Every structure is written in C-alpha cells, then in structure tokens.
Amino acid sequence: MVRVTFLPNNENIEIANGDSLWETILKAGIRPNSICGGKGICGRCKVLLKEGITEPTVQETELLSPEEIKKGIRLACQTRLYNNCTVEILPENRTGLQDIFPLNRVDNAKDFKSSFWLDANVEKIFLTVDKPSLLDQRSDWGRIKEALVRKKEKNLNYLQTPLPLLKKLPVLLREADFIVTVVICNGKITALEKGDTADKVFGMAFDLGTTTVAGYLIDLKTGKEVSALSKTNSQISYGDNIISRIDFTQNKENGLAILQKEIINTINELINETIQNTGISRDNIYEITIAANTCIHHLFLGIIPIYLASSPFLAAFNRGLSLKAKEIPALYLSPETNIYMLPTISAFIGSDVLAGILFNGMNDREEITLLIDLGTNGEVILSKNGELWACSTAAGPAFEGIGISCGMRAVEGAIDRVKLSKNTINRHVIGNGNPKGICGSGIIDLVSDMLRIGLIDKSGRLMTKKECPSGISEQIKNRLDIKSGENIFLLVKENETEEGKEIYLSQKDIREIQVAKAAIASGIKILLREAALETKDIGELFLAGSFGNFINIENAIKIDLLPNISLKRISLVGNAAGKGAELALCSRRIREIGEGIYKDVKYVELSTHPNFSKEFMETISF
Amino acid sequence: MNNLERISEALQKGEAEKITELVRLALTEQRSPEEILDNGLIEGMNIIGVKFKEHEIFLPEVLMAARAMYAGLDVLNPLLAQTGVKKIGKVVLGTVKGDLHDIGKNLVKMMLEGTGFEVFDLGVDVSADKFIAAVREHQPDIVAMSALLTTTMVFMSEVINSLQSADLRKKVKVIIGGAPVTQHYADQIGADCYSPDAATAAEDAKRLIKYS
Ligand code: B12
Ligand code: FES
Numbered sequence A: 001m002v003r004v005t006f007l008p009n010n011e012n013i014e015i016a017n018g019d020s021l022w023e024t025i026l027k028a029g030i031r032p033n034s035i036c037g038g039k040g041i042c043g044r045c046k047v048l049l050k051e052g053i054t055e056p057t058v059q060e061t062e063l064l065s066p067e068e069i070k071k072g073i074r075l076a077c078q079t080r081l082y083n084n085c086t087v088e089i090l091p092e093n094r095t096g097l098q099d100i101f102p103l104n105r106v107d108n109a110k111d112f113k114s115s116f117w118l119d120a121n122v123e124k125i126f127l128t129v130d131k132p133s134l135l136d137q138r139s140d141w142g143r144i145k146e147a148l149v150r151k152k153e154k155n156l157n158y159l160q161t162p163l164p165l166l167k168k169l170p171v172l173l174r175e176a177d178f179i180v181t182v183v184i185c186n187g188k189i190t191a192l193e194k195g196d197t198a199d200k201v202f203g204m205a206f207d208l209g210t211t212t213v214a215g216y217l218i219d220l221k222t223g224k225e226v227s228a229l230s231k232t233n234s235q236i237s238y239g240d241n242i243i244s245r246i247d248f249t250q251n252k253e254n255g256l257a258i259l260q261k262e263i264i265n266t267i268n269e270l271i272n273e274t275i276q277n278t279g280i281s282r283d284n285i286y287e288i289t290i291a292a293n294t295c296i297h298h299l300f301l302g303i304i305p306i307y308l309a310s311s312p313f314l315a316a317f318n319r320g321l322s323l324k325a326k327e328i329p330a331l332y333l334s335p336e337t338n339i340y341m342l343p344t345i346s347a348f349i350g351s352d353v354l355a356g357i358l359f360n361g362m363n364d365r366e367e368i369t370l371l372i373d374l375g376t377n378g379e380v381i382l383s384k385n386g387e388l389w390a391c392s393t394a395a396g397p398a399f400e401g402i403g404i405s406c407g408m409r410a411v412e413g414a415i416d417r418v419k420l421s422k423n424t425i426n427r428h429v430i431g432n433g434n435p436k437g438i439c440g441s442g443i444i445d446l447v448s449d450m451l452r453i454g455l456i457d458k459s460g461r462l463m464t465k466k467e468c469p470s471g472i473s474e475q476i477k478n479r480l481d482i483k484s485g486e487n488i489f490l491l492v493k494e495n496e497t498e499e500g501k502e503i504y505l506s507q508k509d510i511r512e513i514q515v516a517k518a519a520i521a522s523g524i525k526i527l528l529r530e531a532a533l534e535t536k537d538i539g540e541l542f543l544a545g546s547f548g549n550f551i552n553i554e555n556a557i558k559i560d561l562l563p564n565i566s567l568k569r570i571s572l573v574g575n576a577a578g579k580g581a582e583l584a585l586c587s588r589r590i591r592e593i594g595e596g597i598y599k600d601v602k603y604v605e606l607s608t609h610p611n612f613s614k615e616f617m618e619t620i621s622f
Numbered sequence B: 001m002n003n004l005e006r007i008s009e010a011l012q013k014g015e016a017e018k019i020t021e022l023v024r025l026a027l028t029e030q031r032s033p034e035e036i037l038d039n040g041l042i043e044g045m046n047i048i049g050v051k052f053k054e055h056e057i058f059l060p061e062v063l064m065a066a067r068a069m070y071a072g073l074d075v076l077n078p079l080l081a082q083t084g085v086k087k088i089g090k091v092v093l094g095t096v097k098g099d100l101h102d103i104g105k106n107l108v109k110m111m112l113e114g115t116g117f118e119v120f121d122l123g124v125d126v127s128a129d130k131f132i133a134a135v136r137e138h139q140p141d142i143v144a145m146s147a148l149l150t151t152t153m154v155f156m157s158e159v160i161n162s163l164q165s166a167d168l169r170k171k172v173k174v175i176i177g178g179a180p181v182t183q184h185y186a187d188q189i190g191a192d193c194y195s196p197d198a199a200t201a202a203e204d205a206k207r208l209i210k211y212s
Helices: A021-027 A058-063 A066-071 A108-112 A140-152 A163-175 A234-238 A242-251 A255-278 A294-301 A351-359 A440-452 A507-530 A546-550 A553-558 A576-586 A588-597 A612-619 B003-013 B016-028 B033-053 B059-082 B103-115 B128-138 B154-165 B183-189 B198-208
Strands: A002-007 A011-015 A046-051 A073-075 A085-088 A122-128 A179-185 A188-194 A202-208 A212-219 A224-232 A285-292 A321-324 A338-341 A369-373 A377-384 A387-394 A414-420 A425-429 A480-483 A486-492 A503-506 A540-544 A570-574 B089-095 B117-121 B142-146 B173-177
Touching: A002 A021, A011 A021, A058 A073, A058 B183, A066 A073, A122 A140, A140 A163, A140 A179, A163 A188, A179 A285, A202 A255, A202 A294, A202 A351, A202 A576, A212 A255, A212 A576, A224 A234, A224 A255, A234 A242, A234 A255, A242 A255, A242 A294, A255 A294, A285 A294, A285 A351, A285 A576, A294 A338, A351 A369, A351 A377, A351 A576, A351 A588, A369 A507, A369 A576, A377 A507, A387 A507, A414 A440, A414 A486, A425 A486, A440 A486, A440 A503, A440 A507, A440 A546, A440 A553, A480 A503, A486 A507, A503 A507, A507 A612, A540 A546, A540 A576, A546 A570, A570 A576, A576 A588, A612 B059, A612 B103, B003 B016, B003 B033, B003 B059, B016 B033, B016 B059, B033 B059, B033 B103, B033 B198, B059 B103, B089 B103, B089 B128, B089 B198, B103 B117, B103 B142, B103 B198, B128 B142, B128 B154, B142 B154, B142 B198, B154 B173, B154 B183, B173 B183, B173 B198
Parallel strands: A002 A085, A202 A285, A285 A338, A369 A540, A540 A570, B089 B117, B089 B142, B142 B173
Antiparallel strands: A002 A011, A046 A073, A046 A085, A122 A179, A179 A188, A202 A212, A212 A224, A321 A338, A369 A377, A377 A387, A414 A425, A480 A486, A486 A503
C-alpha cells in the first residue's frame, strides 16, 4: 500500500504499490490537463511532488526542463508510485473551466418564433376525471380516457399505456381524488401526476462537445429558455481531442465504459445544477434532446467509436434515435424520460453540425450560405438552394492557444485583444489582471496587425530588428528580438506579467497559426469548388462556436482564416448546435426536417481529396 | 558569382525556368553534371533545408525551391545516367496504414531527393505488406515512415516487426517522423532514427548510410 496526499486539501488516497499517479489523480476526482490521454507524449499532466519524489523517466527527461525535474515536477501519467508521497497539482495544470458556467441566454420564444412553430413532443393535459360509483363502473383507465377525449375533443385510441403506469394507476387516482394531469410523450401516456401540473412541462437540450458540454432548460409550453449552463466535458482528462479518446477506448481495458461514465457524469452535473438553480423538479423534465459530434454521440450511447477514426471512417449508425433514460446507465433523470438523439451526418460530421444547419435554416435558404464552426476540428457546411455540402478539417488546437509558446485558452489572465500600430501597442486581458499568456483571439489580432504594419511578410516571416520597415517607432521595433536563437515579437515584458515570464510570439508560433488557418481555409475553398461556387457568391456566413464570438472578424479575414466577404454578411450564431438541439426539443417538425436531410448532406472527404495539398499550400501564406 | 552559385540562388528563389537555363549554360561551360548537381542544386536545397528548419521559410517556399530543383534535375538526370553517376542511396518512403496525411511526407521526399537520394514513394495508407514488398523490390538503404495520428503511429512498430520476420531488418535503416512521433517512441519500437523535420531527415539519412 502506498499513501498519496494531495495538496492543498491534504486529501489522502491509498493505492496499490506501483499504481499510476495519473489514475490516482483521476480517482481523487482531480482533472489534470492532457492532450495525449496519458501516453507520455504531450507533457501537459505536470504535477509537483513534494515528498516521495520519483526518478524521472525517459519521457520526463524529454518533456520537462532540467529545472522542472530538479524542482520535483513530474508527469502524472508517467509516474508509478512505490513510496508514500505528497502531490500538488498546480491550478494551471488542471483543466480550466472546472466549474459550471452560465451561458448567455437568448429568448428563444422571441428569436425562433418566426422560424418554427412550437410543437413539442411532450404534452400535459389536466383532467378532472368522473368519480366512480355503482352506477358508473367504468375502469380507472376507461374513465381517464373518456375525460381525455372530452377535453381534447378527439379520438385518442392510439394512446398506449405502459405497464409500470397501470400498476400505479388505481392508488394514484384515488390519492389524487380523481384530479390528475397526464403526460403524453411520443404518442404514449408516460406519466400520471396528481393534481394540476399542466404548466410544469420542461425539457432539456444538450450539446455534447469534445471540450464543453452545454445544457439548456426549456419550458415546453412556451419554448422559452429557462436556464443555460455549460461545463467542461470531464472526458477531457483522457485526451483533449477525439483521436486520443478513441485511442483510449481501444487500448484501455474498460476504456469505453470509463468514457461513457464521464460524459454521463458531466450531463448529470449540469442537470443537478439546473434543477438547483431553477427549483424545478427532476420529474418535470420529460424529454431531452442531444446534439453531439459523432464520437461523443457514440461514447454517450456506449458504442465503440474506433471505426470512426480509421479509414474508411464509418459511424455505427446515423439516423435519429429515441430512447428512454433508463437505457443509459446512471443518468439522473426519471427512467421514462425520453431521449432524442439528433441524426449524425458522417463519422466526422456529427449531430451538432446538423443542429447548426437546422438552427440557421440552411436547408431551405435560397441564398448561398456557409456555416463555419471554428474548433480543433473545424467544420464547414455549404448550402445552395437546399443542397448541402459538408467537410471536416482538422486544424488542430493552435487557435485555442495550444502549441503556441505563450498560448493559453481564453480564461482569466489571457490576452484576448491586441491593437498594434506603428507607434503603440494596446492589449486587453480577460479579468483585467496581469496577463499570463495569449489566447486565440489575441493571436489573430496580433498577427493581423503585424502583417498590416509589415512586421510579418506575406510568407509569414517575422522581421528581425534589422529588417524592420521604416516608419516603425523604436518602441515597437525593439520588441523584435531573439530568444533561444529564434526570432520573436515581445508582447509583454516580464515585469508586467502575472508569472514574471515574458509573453511573446515566435516565428514558429506564426508557422503553427499558418498551418491551422490553412487547414480551415482550404476546407472552405474545396467545398465552394465542389458546389461550383466562389467566395463572392456567399450570401450569408454563419460563424458558430464560442471562439467565433470572441474573434475580431475583420482581423480573421485579414489573416485569410475567413473568406473575404462584407462584414454585413457575417453573423455570429454562437452555440448553434445547442440552439438546434433546443429547436428539436421544441418542435417535432424540426426533427422531421433533420431526419429528412441528414442523408442528403454531401460529405466531402478531404483526406483523399486530390486538391487538398494544393489548396493548403496556396492558403498557407497570408 | 559563378553559374553554380546562380543556380543555387535561383533554386532558393524557386525560379524553375531560370534554373533550366542556368543548368544548360553551366553544361556549355564544360562543368560536369555531377558538379552542377552537387554544387548547384544540392547546395541550394541544403540552404533551403537549413532555413526551413529554422522556420525562416515555410512550406510554399520549400515547394517552389523543390520545383526548381526538379526542373534542374530534368536536364541533368539523363546525363547523370549516361555517365553512370549513382544516387547516394535509396529510400522507400510512405505514410503508414490508416493515415492519409501526406504534406509532411512529401516534404521529406523533396528534401531527400534534394540531398541526392533516390526515393520510392509508396504514398499514404501503406500497409506493412506493401512496405515489405517495396523493400524486396527496390532493396533500399533506408525505410522512412510518416504518421500524423496517435492512432496510426503504432503501425510503424508493425512494419519494423514485419521487416524482422521477413529477415530484412538488418538490411535497412529505419527512420521515422511526423508530429506525434518522438525520439523516445523511436527507441521504444527499435527504429534507427527519429527526425523532427524534413531537413533534419535528409541530414540524418545521409548520416545513417555514412555518406558525407
Ligand atoms: C492538414 C491536416 C489534415 C489534412 C491532411 C491533408 C493531407 N493530404 O495531408 C486533412 C484535413 C485531410 C486532415 C484529416 C484528418 N486529420 Co489532420 N491535420 C492536419 C494538420 C492541420 C496539419 C498537418 C500538416 O500537414 N502539417 C504540415 C507538415 C509539413 O508538417 P508535418 O506533417 O508535421 O511534417 C513535418 C515533420 O513532422 C516531419 N515529418 C513528417 N513525416 C515524416 C516522416 C519521416 C520519415 C521523417 C523523418 C520526418 C517526417 O517533417 C515534416 C516537415 O518538416 C494537423 C494539425 C497540425 N497543426 O499539425 C492535423 C492533425 C494531424 N489531424 C488530426 C486529425 C484528428 C485528423 C482526422 C482524423 C480528423 C478529420 N477531421 O478528418 C483526419 C484523418 C485522416 C487520416 N486518416 O489521415 C489531428 C491528430 C490528432 C491526434 N491525436 O492524432 C491533428 C494533430 C489536428 C488536431 N489536433 O486535431 N488533416
Ligand atoms: S504526457 Fe501525460 S497526459 Fe500527455
């Protein structure tokens, strides 16, 4: 037995001799950073050993600096414990966004009214049932049905009754003194409630992303959004990209079950928090809808995702799926709650994208529209007169600040806006404190301005002090420097930063940005070409995903990340996937449309596309 | 500046047409094809390689330079063949099974060719069997494998095992690369070499066959 003590809380855990620290940490409920999912490749799962410092492994000597090793910093996934030890996991090495975050709420009822008609799959009907007597010996069920017919004035013979409900019926009806509310979902009576509860009819819509999971509570009587929360997908400690997660299900015993449990846990936490915040009862959530990328969709259902990622890239199924909460292990909803999974399009284009198409009504727009979801895996959808094309382009996480010298996610301490001119430099830091690093939107601003004033040339080369174009002030010019033999642009001097380390952009960072933006831009170009269209034909461009909300669009166009069209034609649509899932929750008609179009979206496979490399080379310069 | 230096310079600028002209001109100056190759084209590619490694230039510039190099080689190759000048070595190159990323691999190919290697490019999604068949057919000095996915890099080890069981492992050096690959991984699966970028790959390849 080995005892591990976690700082700062002094929590203890006992593990077997030789157990991995990474697994111990996960067991303790702490979420370390990871890109590779514990393979010793990414070097992000750093921990500080205070006692019981282990010998560094080969991976550790490769991925950690000598100073770090001396200090006792180790990689959790590479450390096996044979002696009692004390471990500190520094905040920056935990995955950010641990907590549940409120999302900006929109008033659906207002926003969506024009584009759909409220037509929920759940209906509640309040009934005053005739009391029985010797003169009226109809069965309990018979009199409920009669009351229903009376109320709805239509024949409801098709309504079936599940046995669990019939079992409760006689007692419940009498306890309620024959005043009840029936719940009808999917054309079946699914519940019977005492008294008049007809105004308490809720559903939740979820968007399950690789990084973030969002959950929205909707009042199904009005279509109004009551609550909107998001939370980091707790699968993230098993790799921050889908490939690493798929890897995990393949190479780890119980890997699939572990990842399924993690996503369900995340959903449960969102449900619990929603219920607590709003005071509504779990039993009044009658249906949930789920949009997700295909990998997370499979993981949620417990379907092995490995065939998604290897050629010829196939999903287990694409169509929409209705199931009951009780079919998903340990999902904290009442067992009969209906779950509707929106259809997916392909292995790399999930129901989140379909939801985005539905939300933006791309299926029946006459105009040519383009939907871009900027993420680690960028997705691009094009519509022309109801015809749809889609591709997925793996840009990598550079715009999330990963793989960039001083990069970080858009959390507190990140420089998210930069304004650079020949004489001045201004920056904005999230939370307004001292900066710790720079996030994607800040990088885009900086690169765009450096291009404009000539500190970076079209090929992406960073100027040296000597090559600095004339007209640039000394103040700015002196920021062109050399660090470890590489040209850099110094953004913040070390004495102005939170951690006393200077913040800069290196030549290599610029190359990473070029690769990422070229991957997205090539995807867009190829899709346009498939449809025999050009950039100028784009009538409206929807920019989805949280990243899209934060970037300066003009700058994103300047660095050729987004197509060069008038700003007026670009709309920020935020979490279109979540909104699409809400629509599907509120409207059966929307579901039908989704079921009708998922098969018809033409998926363009880029990895075998003859023009990809050519487009990539053409879009990689600025 | 002599014409060989001009060739090197034109190559670095990616001026394919100018190269063709300059190579022809150099030939009329009674320079041997070998000299033009070594001190003109290869010299230019070397400089490109160093600049690429140091992030000073990027993919399009390397591509342009390689195009110029191939234009020069088109003129020289028939003459080199006539005079019986051999390539410095042979490489069988491919992206492993399940992986379709080839931009990095193609760059490695250009740099290897620009260093004087003959490269047999098997393309992408190359199975162990295909690697083995190509090794049997071309008898290369080096087998070079690329992988960009953490899920596919494991196939590198499969290829090495197949080489072993086919009794070919001792006949070739194995060099691997691609974004997720590390030196440690190379050691783990028993590859002879890991190179982080295309220019280093060419240098390492030369070192592996003890050519200098
Ligand atoms: C372009 C790209 C694509 C293109 C590929 C087009 C093509 N014909 O190659 C497209 C869009 C089709 C694509 C598809 C996919 N991709 Co992709 N892709 C990239 C991207 C953006 C750039 C890769 C690249 O070409 N870089 C430029 C070249 C020059 O660099 P390089 O390949 O590293 O090569 C250099 C060195 O590594 C070395 N080297 C390379 N090979 C060799 C070989 C030898 C022998 C040696 C010595 C050296 C060496 O030399 C090269 C030059 O110096 C990366 C992200 C990134 N920023 O790296 C993702 C990335 C590699 N892709 C990724 C993924 C997930 C995919 C997909 C599964 C997803 C999808 N949406 O479809 C598919 C898989 C298809 C398949 N089965 O292969 C992930 C991999 C994650 C992981 N854990 O493995 C990455 C890292 C992005 C990410 N983080 O999500 N991708
Ligand atoms: S190195 Fe430990 S999780 Fe990647």
